[in-house]
Amino acid sequence: MMHLRSTPRIAPAFLLVSLIALFSLLAPAAGRAAGIGAFIGDYEGEATVLIDGETLHRDLSVTIKAEDDDGFTLSWTTATLREDGRRKEKRYTITFLPSARQGIYQSAMKTNLFGKATPLDPLQGEPFVWARIEEDTLSVFSLFIDPTGDYEVQEYHRTLAPGGLELMFRRIRDGEAEREISTLLRRRD
Secondary structure: OOOOOOOOOOOHHHHHHHHHHHHHHHOOOOOOOOOHHHHOEEEEEEEEEEEOOEEEEEEEEEEEEEOOOOOEEEEEEEEEEOOOOOEEEEEEEEEEEEOOOOOEEEEOOEEOOOOOEEOOOHHHOOOEEEEEEEOOEEEEEEEEEOOOOOEEEEEEEEEEEOOEEEEEEEEEEOOEEEEEEEEEEEEEO
């Protein structure tokens, strides 16, 4: 006597759920940016801010370049022109390396005993800095802890926009927003 095996029937609901799961694995994750590539370039802009009753004009420039290790270097300059004609300039450059978490980068601001680039230590009065890429925004956060244990966080959000980056800077001290600045940084050719 011959036995015929019946082919198992796949329930339509199971098939639908399986296909959705497969396509979600193949499609890019929602909220995840393609990487630093879209942000690479040189940008410039200006902003006017009111500090302690004085109107200050600031010239801003930003350079973002890719590094060999899937990281990136971010350099920025802020030049402040005071009403009395004095000009004060600040320059910063930080290299960021991928962390174990998708879309989050650790700063590489010093070298440890073993020659590995590491972040600074906020408990020693140094800023702890990290970056995040989420959708079309590159954000950089700096945490400062003062000698009394109070803290300050500076946030720089650079969002891709036609012709450049929309910059939003925010400084928060002990949970209170102290300053916000928004401007367009135009891409330089």
